[in-house]
Amino acid sequence: MDWLLALLQTAxxxxxxxxxxxxxxxxxxLSQNRQPAPVWQPYRDLRRxxxxxxxxxxxxxxxxxxxxxIVFGAVVLVASVVPLLVTSLPTAAIADVIVLVGxxxxxxxxxxxxxxxxxxxxGGMGASREMTIASMAxxxxxxxxxxxxMTASTTNLSTAMLTxxxxxxxxxxxxxxxxxxxxxxxxAETGRIPVDNPATHLELTMVHEAMILEYSGRYLxxxxxxxxxxxxxxxxLVLNLFFPWGIATETTTNALLIGSVVILAKLMxxxxxxxxxxxxxxxxxxxxxxxxxxxxxxxxxxxxLSHVILEAGYII
Amino acid sequence: MPLSLALLSIVGVLASxxxxxxxxRAPWLFRFVVLGLLAVSGLTATAAGVWVLLTNQNLAxxxxxxxxxxxxxxxxxxxxxxxxxxxxxxTFVTSLYAVNYSREFQNSPYSYSTLGVFTGLFIAGxxxxxxxxxxxxxxxxWELMSLSSYFLVVYQHLNESNRRxxxxxxxxxxxxxxxxxxxxxxxxxxxxxxxxxAMRQAALSPLWASIVFGLAxxxxxxxxxxxxxxxxxPEAHPxxxxxxxxxxxxxxxxxxxxxxxxxxFDLVGDLLWWWGLLILFVGAASALLGILYALMxxxxxxxxxxxxxxxxxxIFTALGLAILFISTGHPVLGALGFLAAxxxxxxHALFKSLLFLGAGAIAHSSHEYNLERMGGLIHKLPYTAxxxxxxxxSIASLPPFNGFVSEWLIFQTALQTTALESGILRLIxxxxxxxxxxxxxxxxxxxxxxxxxxxxxxxxxxxVKHAREVGGSMLASQAxxxxxxxLFGIFPALTLQTLAVIPEKILATPVGEFAASSxxxxxxxxxxxxxxxPALLLLGIVVVGFLGWLLLxxxxxxxxxxxxxxxGFGGGTARMQYTxxxxxxxxxxxxxxxxxxxxTIDEQRDDLRPVSIKHELHIADRSxxxxxxxxxxxxxxxxxxxxxxxxxxxxxxxxxxFFTLLAILWIxx
Numbered sequence: 001m002d003w004l005l006a007l008l009q010t011a012x013x014x015x016x017x018x019x020x021x022x023x024x025x026x027x028x029x030l031s032q033n034r035q036p037a038p039v040w041q042p043y044r045d046l047r048r049x050x051x052x053x054x055x056x057x058x059x060x061x062x063x064x065x066x067x068x069x070i071v072f073g074a075v076v077l078v079a080s081v082v083p084l085l086v087t088s089l090p091t092a093a094i095a096d097v098i099v100l101v102g103x104x105x106x107x108x109x110x111x112x113x114x115x116x117x118x119x120x121x122x123g124g125m126g127a128s129r130e131m132t133i134a135s136m137a138x139x140x141x142x143x144x145x146x147x148x149x150m151t152a153s154t155t156n157l158s159t160a161m162l163t164x165x166x167x168x169x170x171x172x173x174x175x176x177x178x179x180x181x182x183x184x185x186x187x188a189e190t191g192r193i194p195v196d197n198p199a200t201h202l203e204l205t206m207v208h209e210a211m212i213l214e215y216s217g218r219y220l221x222x223x224x225x226x227x228x229x230x231x232x233x234x235x236x237l238v239l240n241l242f243f244p245w246g247i248a249t250e251t252t253t254n255a256l257l258i259g260s261v262v263i264l265a266k267l268m269x270x271x272x273x274x275x276x277x278x279x280x281x282x283x284x285x286x287x288x289x290x291x292x293x294x295x296x297x298x299x300x301x302x303x304x305l306s307h308v309i310l311e312a313g314y315i316i
Numbered sequence: 317m318p319l320s321l322a323l324l325s326i327v328g329v330l331a332s333x334x335x336x337x338x339x340x341r342a343p344w345l346f347r348f349v350v351l352g353l354l355a356v357s358g359l360t361a362t363a364a365g366v367w368v369l370l371t372n373q374n375l376a377x378x379x380x381x382x383x384x385x386x387x388x389x390x391x392x393x394x395x396x397x398x399x400x401x402x403x404x405x406x407t408f409v410t411s412l413y414a415v416n417y418s419r420e421f422q423n424s425p426y427s428y429s430t431l432g433v434f435t436g437l438f439i440a441g442x443x444x445x446x447x448x449x450x451x452x453x454x455x456x457x458w459e460l461m462s463l464s465s466y467f468l469v470v471y472q473h474l475n476e477s478n479r480r481x482x483x484x485x486x487x488x489x490x491x492x493x494x495x496x497x498x499x500x501x502x503x504x505x506x507x508x509x510x511x512x513x514a515m516r517q518a519a520l521s522p523l524w525a526s527i528v529f530g531l532a533x534x535x536x537x538x539x540x541x542x543x544x545x546x547x548x549x550p551e552a553h554p555x556x557x558x559x560x561x562x563x564x565x566x567x568x569x570x571x572x573x574x575x576x577x578x579x580x581f582d583l584v585g586d587l588l589w590w591w592g593l594l595i596l597f598v599g600a601a602s603a604l605l606g607i608l609y610a611l612m613x614x615x616x617x618x619x620x621x622x623x624x625x626x627x628x629x630x631i632f633t634a635l636g637l638a639i640l641f642i643s644t645g646h647p648v649l650g651a652l653g654f655l656a657a658x659x660x661x662x663x664h665a666l667f668k669s670l671l672f673l674g675a676g677a678i679a680h681s682s683h684e685y686n687l688e689r690m691g692g693l694i695h696k697l698p699y700t701a702x703x704x705x706x707x708x709x710s711i712a713s714l715p716p717f718n719g720f721v722s723e724w725l726i727f728q729t730a731l732q733t734t735a736l737e738s739g740i741l742r743l744i745x746x747x748x749x750x751x752x753x754x755x756x757x758x759x760x761x762x763x764x765x766x767x768x769x770x771x772x773x774x775x776x777x778x779x780v781k782h783a784r785e786v787g788g789s790m791l792a793s794q795a796x797x798x799x800x801x802x803l804f805g806i807f808p809a810l811t812l813q814t815l816a817v818i819p820e821k822i823l824a825t826p827v828g829e830f831a832a833s834s835x836x837x838x839x840x841x842x843x844x845x846x847x848x849x850p851a852l853l854l855l856g857i858v859v860v861g862f863l864g865w866l867l868l869x870x871x872x873x874x875x876x877x878x879x880x881x882x883x884g885f886g887g888g889t890a891r892m893q894y895t896x897x898x899x900x901x902x903x904x905x906x907x908x909x910x911x912x913x914x915x916t917i918d919e920q921r922d923d924l925r926p927v928s929i930k931h932e933l934h935i936a937d938r939s940x941x942x943x944x945x946x947x948x949x950x951x952x953x954x955x956x957x958x959x960x961x962x963x964x965x966x967x968x969x970x971x972x973x974f975f976t977l978l979a980i981l982w983i984x985x
Contacts (some may be wrong), residue, residue, distance in 0.1 A: 057880040059774060061694045075862045080856065093843070094852045095715075096729055098598075102715040105760055109714055116894070117771035118880055119691070124894020127768060131761035132902040138757035142727075143750050148855050150746070155846045166616045214881065218868065220938045299752065308733075308742045 001251060006080060006091045013079035017228040020235065020267060027275040031037075037239035042228065045208050046221050054217035057118045067114035068215070074107040075226040081231050083158050083240060085259040086248040087165070092158035100157075101138065102188070107226065108134055115211030122203065126210025129286060129291035133195065133207065136293035137188045143300035144182040145172050147307050148241060161244040166229075169245075173310060176305030179242040184296035186234035188289070190227070193278040195289055205283060232267075239266045319375040319392045321364035322400060322447060323614060328357030329407075329440045336432025336678050337676040346428040349416055349943050354439070356412035361404025363441060368397030370760040372817045382452060382670020389511050391449035394818045395582070398658065399949050401695070405800075407791045408569045410559040413673050416787035417559055417680060426472055434471075435560065437464035442571050451500035451513040457498065458575075462489040465568065468560045469552045478555045485552035488545070490540055494573070495535035499528045503583060515583045524819040525584050526878070529591050532579040533598075539572035540628045542603040544939045549625060550609070554617035554685075554881070561617060566669035570661050573631055579887075580639075581654070581822050589741075592639030598743070598752040601630030606748050607755050611762045612935045616675040616897045619766055620668065624712065627664040631657045633748060634726045647737050647825035652840050653729040654819045655812060655827065662811075663804060664714045670797035674704040676747040677790050678770065682783040687766070687896040692775040695847045696783040701771050705792040708763040713756050716803035716850045723756060724848060725812075728840045731921035749782060752807060758903070765899045776888035806850045810835045847858075897933065912936040 022039035029036035056064065078100050083089045095103070112130055114122035149155045151174065152163040173268060188195040191208040200206055202215075212223050240247055246262030248255035331351040368375070376391040386699035392400070421428065441461030448454035466489070468484035504510055507518030520528065534545070536795035541549035553564050580587070606625030613619035642650030677700045678693060679685055694701040706717065713719035730752070733745040775781040785791075804811060813835075816827040838848045880890045904911065918930040961972075 015440065053874040053876055055876050055878045058690070059880065061772070063694065063772065066847045069864060072745045072864065073857055076860050077853065077856050093837075094849045094856070096846050096848060096974055098724055098846075099720075099848055099853070099930045102713070102720055102724075105712075106709070109709070109712065109764060113768050113772060114765075116552050116768035117694075117772040119890065119893045120880055120882075120888055121894060124768070124773070124899060126900060127764060128894060128899045131764050131899075132906070135757035135903065137908075139750050139753040142753040145744055146727075146731060146749060150734050153734065154844055155728070155731065156844070159844055204368060217874075241956055242424050242452070245837070253926070286902070287905065299749075301747070302748075304746045305743060308739065 002088060002090045005086055005251060009084045009086070009089065010076065010080040010091075013229055013232060014076060014084070014225075017048060017232040018225070020232050020271065021228045023268065024271045025215045025274060026276065027271060028270075031275055031279050046225055049219050049224070052217040054219060056216075057214055059117075059119060061117055062078055063116050064113045064117040064214075065219070068219040068226075070110045071315055072222045074103045075229045075233070078103045079229055081157060082233055082236055083161055084263060085256055086134045086251060087161050087244075088249070088251065091175075092156055092238045096155040097149070097157055097160075097304045098142070098155055101141055101145065103242070105134070105138065107113045111211055111216055111223070114215075114302045115213075120212045120214070122213050125203070126207055126213070129207045130211055133188055133289055133293070136290055136297070140181055140293060140297035140300050141189070143297060143304055144178040144185065147178040147300065147303040150304065150307055151175070151311070157241070159209045161240055161247065162249065162309060165243075165244050165247075165249065173269050174303040176309035177299045177306060178238035179238065181296045181299035181303060182238055182242075184292065184299070186238060187274075187277075187313040188293060190272065190294070191233055192231075194284045195287070196290065197283050200283075205286075209285075235267055235270050237265070239263070276303055282298065318364045318367040318371075319377055319390075319398070319791050321360050321367070321373060322392055323377075323390075324406065325361035325364060326359040326443050326447075328353055328360065328416055329436050329443065331436075332357065332492045333433045333436025333440070336429050336436060339428040339432055343422055343428055347418060348433055348717050348891060350432045350436075351411045351414050351418075355408050356438070357439075358404045358408030358411060360404075362401045362408065363402060363404075364392070364403025365397040365399070368392050369394055369401065369814055372821070376449060383454070386450075386452055386510065388453040389449035389513075390444075390447040390453065391512070392447060394821050395577065395858070396574070398445040398662075399570060399813065400443065403439070403442050403446065403567050403660055404572055406665055406669050409669060409796055410673070411560050412475070412796075413562075413790050413793035414790040417557070417676060417767060417786050417790055418943075420680060421557070424699040425474060430467065431471060431557070434464045435563075437467060438563070439454060441465075442568060445571050446574060449513075450509075451504060451515070452510045454575075455493070455497055455500065458493060458865065461568065461571065462486075462493060462746055465489075465556075465564060468564075470555075470964075471557060471560070472555065472808065472926070475555070480550035480645060481555050483550045488548040493537035495531045495538070496537075496579075499531035499579060500775060502528045502531070509757050512578075512583060516585065516640070520584065520586075522586075522588060524984055525586060526588065526591070528584055528586075529936075532576060533591075534597070536572045536576035536579070537598070539586050540569050540632070541602075541625045542598050542632065543605045543625065544943050546602065546606070546625050547937055547939045547944055550613075550937075551623040553624065554615065558617070558672055560622075561672060561676070562672035562739060563622060565672060566665040567768065569624060569628055570665055573628070573657075573661055577822070578656075581816070587639045587643040589640055589643040592636045592643060593741070594636075595639060596636030596748055599629045599632030599634075599636050600748045600755075602626070603755045604751055604758075605631070605910070607758045607762055608903075608907065609937065611765065611900050612756060612913075615685050616678065616687060616690075616766065616770065617672065617685055619687075619762070620671050620723055621673060623762065624664075624668060625666065627660070627711075627760065628886070628941070630752065630755070631660050631664070632721075634729065635659060637726070637745070637748075640741060640887065641732075642825075643665075643716050644736055644738070644741070646732075648827065649729060649732050649735060649824050649841075651816075651819035651827045652725065652732075654823065655815055656722055656725035656729055658674065658815055658818060659725060659808070659812060660719075663710070663718040663722050663801075666797055666801050666804065667707045670703060670707040670738045670794060670801065671711065671824045673790070673797070674700055674707060677786045677794070678783075680786050680790070682780045684777070687769045689777045690770040690775070690780050691855040691890060691893065692770040692771070693780065696775075696780075697771075697785050698786060698793065703791075703798040704771065705767060706798040706801055708767045710805070712760040712763045714760065715855050716805050718801050718808070721808040721848075721850070723752070724838075726752065726838060730845050731846075732841065750864060761900075761903065766894060769894075769896045769899065773893050774889050776893070776958070792964075794841070806854055807835065808850065809838045812838070833912040910938070912938045912941060 112127035115127040152160040248259035418439035444457030610622035710717040730749040
C-alpha cells in the first residue's frame, strides 16, 4: 500500500508539474494584462514536441543523446523521495535530502556537458554560467537543509516533516531565515526571474536556455518536462518542510483527500507569490547574481546559527 | 601468513628494481618482466592487506636489518593493512597501464632503467612505511620513498622546469621529514626505545603531546599538500610520467595520511580538542583553496594535482571532526568521522589514479596537456572518454558513485554537531560543512570544465583532431578503476562494515549501530536520522530508464543530423567555442582576491577598429609571494651574513683552525 502510494505521488509529480507551470503562466499573463493561454497549454507543448522530428548537429556525441534521459531520470527519482500528500513514504529512506541535492547536481552536470558537446559559443556560455550560479546556490541550499536537519535531527524528509508536525506551531527564527533562503535558492535553481528568464533567448541574458539551445523534438520535451518537475519539487520542498500542516500522516482516504486539497491550495498560493515577485522584480545582471546568492547563503547561515544559539540552548 | 605475503610483495618490488638495471639493453625486459613483477607484487600486497583487514589480525616481526642493536620492527595491523591494500591495488593498475604507456620513452633520451629502478624503490618505500613499527624503520622507509620519488619527478630532466620542480620537491620533502623525525624524537625521549609500542607507553604531558602533534601535523601535512605548505605539490606531481603521477597523487598522499593517523591517533592517543579545531580549519581551507586553484588551471595534470589538495583537505576535515568528537566525549561520532576519512582516502586513490591515467592517455595519443588545445576527444578516444567521465562524476562527488558516499558520511558527521556542549564548536562545524558544500559545488564546475573542454566540442588543434585510441593495457587499467569507482559507490555498506575494525582497534570504541546494518542500507547513526541505499537507487534509475525507453519505443524516433545552428551567420569554427579560461572566467571575476592574477589587454587600433588585440593572463598561487618568497629572502639574507666569515684567504682559515683547536683543548681540559 505504501509503495503504491509512493508510486502515485511520483506520478502526481510527473504529470502534475506541467499543470503548475500552466497555472504560473496564466497568472503571469493575467497580471501583465495579457490574454492567458489555458492552463493545460504546457501539456500541449510537450505533446507537440514529442511528435516532432529530432534534429541533431553532425558533431553531437552519445553524451548529447543520453543527457535528456539522465536529466529526466534524476528529477523523477528526486520526485519519488519528496513527500507530497503523505509523510509515510517508504522511498524517502532510500535517499535523504543530501542525496536529493546530489541528484539535482548530477542532472546539472550532464546538462552542462551536453551544452559543451556541440562546440558552439552558446553552449559553453550557458554551461559556464549555470555552473557558476550553481556553485553559489548549492552551499546555500545545503545550509538551509542543515538547519532543518539539526532541528529535526534527521536528514530524512519524511521523518523531518513528522518531527515538525509533532512539535506543533512554534516560532523558530531559524526556520524563517532558512525558508527565505531556500526560496531564494529555489528561484535561482529553477532558473526563474531575477536570476534567469525562461522566456528569453537573448544571448546576453540566457543561462539555462543557452545550454539546451541545440535540443529539439523529444529530447527538448524531456528536458523541459524535467525542468517543470524540478520547479514543482522545489515548491513542494519549501511548502512541506516549513509548513507541513495538512499533509496526511496516515493512509486513510479522508486524510489523503485533505492532503491533496491542502497541497493544491498551497502550491497555487506559492505560484501566486512567485508570479508577483517575477512581475515586480526585474532580471539581474549576471554579475549581480553572486550578491543575490550570497545573501541567500547568509540567510541560511543565520538560520543555522540562530538554531545553534537560540534554540539548542547551551551557550558557553 | 598475510605478513609473509606482504614481505613477499616488497621483495618482488625490490627485485623488479634490480632487474631494471638490465633494461636499457633489452626493452622487452622492462615491459614484460619488470612491469609484470610489479603488477604481481601489487596484487600480492592487496591480498595481504585485505586479508589482514578481514581477519583483523595483528602480526609483528623483527628483521635484523639496520644497526646491530636496533633491528627493524615490522607490523601489519588493520590500519596498515587497509593502506597496504590501496598501495598494492594502485601499483597493480599503474604497472598494467605502463605496459603500453612506457613505449613513449622507448626512443626518448630517458632510459627505462632509471624509471624501473626508482619506481621499484618508490613503491617498496611506501610499503615499508606502512609496515614500520619503530621510528627508525619508519624514517628510513620514508626517506627511501621521498628520495626515489624525487628521481621520478626529474625523470624527464631535459626540461628545465622539471628540474626546478624536482628541487623544490626535494627541499620540501626534507623540511617535512625533519619535522616528522623531531616528533618521533620527542616520543622516544619520553618513552624508552624507538619501537612504536614504547612510544604508545610514553606518558606525554599535554604540552609535549601538542608539540608532537604540531610537528607531525606539519611534517605529514607538508607531504600531503595542505594549504599553505602545498606549493610544491602542483609543481612536482604533474611533471612525472602519468602513471607515476597517479601513484604520487593517488597513493603517496595516502601514505602521509596514514603516518598522521598512526602518530596522532595511535601513538599519542590522548587527543586534545583544539587539535581538531586546527585540523578542521586547515583542512577546510585546503579543500576550498585547492579546488579554486584547480578551477583556474589549464594544464590537465596540474588541475588534477590541485584537486588532490582539495581532496586531502576533505580527508583532514573529516579527521578534524573525528578528533573534535572524540576529545569531547563522543567516541562513536568520532569513529564515524574517522571512517569517513578512511573511505575518502580509498575513493580518492581510485578516482584520482583513474583521472591521471586518463590524462596520460590523452597525452599519449595527442601529446597535449594544455586544455586550450584539446576538444572533441570523445570521438577519437571513445573508451577513455567513458572511463574519464566516470572519474569526473566520482571526483565531483555526484551520486551514485563513490565520491558521493564519503562526502555524504562527512556531512552526516558534521550534522551531529548538536551533540557537542560547547557553543563555539557548534557554530564552527556547520560553517565548515558549508565550506565543504561550496567546495563540492565548485568541484562539479571544475570537472565540467575539464571534461567539457577536453572531450567535448570541436578539436582545437590538428594533432588532437588526429588522435587515436590508446592500447589495450591502458584501457584495461582505466576500466578496472572505473568499475571499482562504481562498485564502491553502490555497495559502500559492505566496505564500511569491514573498515569498522580500524576505529575499533585504533580508537578502542565500537562503531555503534553502523556495523550491524545490512549491506543494502547505509545508516551511519540510526535509520531515523539518515539512511541511503545506493543499490536501491540504482535499481530506481534502471527501472525509470527502462520504462522511459519502453514508452519512447512505441514511436520510432525520427532523428535527422544537420548543421549546428549558427544564427544565420554561416560556419562556426572551433575557435569560436568557449575556452577553458572563458569557462572559469565568471568564478575568477567573482572571487578575484583569491588568486594572484595579472591581466593585460593590449589593443592596437587604427581609426575605427582594433587591428590586433593581445590578451595576457597570469594566475599564480598566493602562497608564493605570501609565504615562500619571504622565507627564501630571509634564508638568503642569513646566508649572506654568515658568508662574511668566508674571506677566501688561506691565513684566515688557518687562524680559524687554530682557534677552534684551542677552544676544543680548553673544553676538554
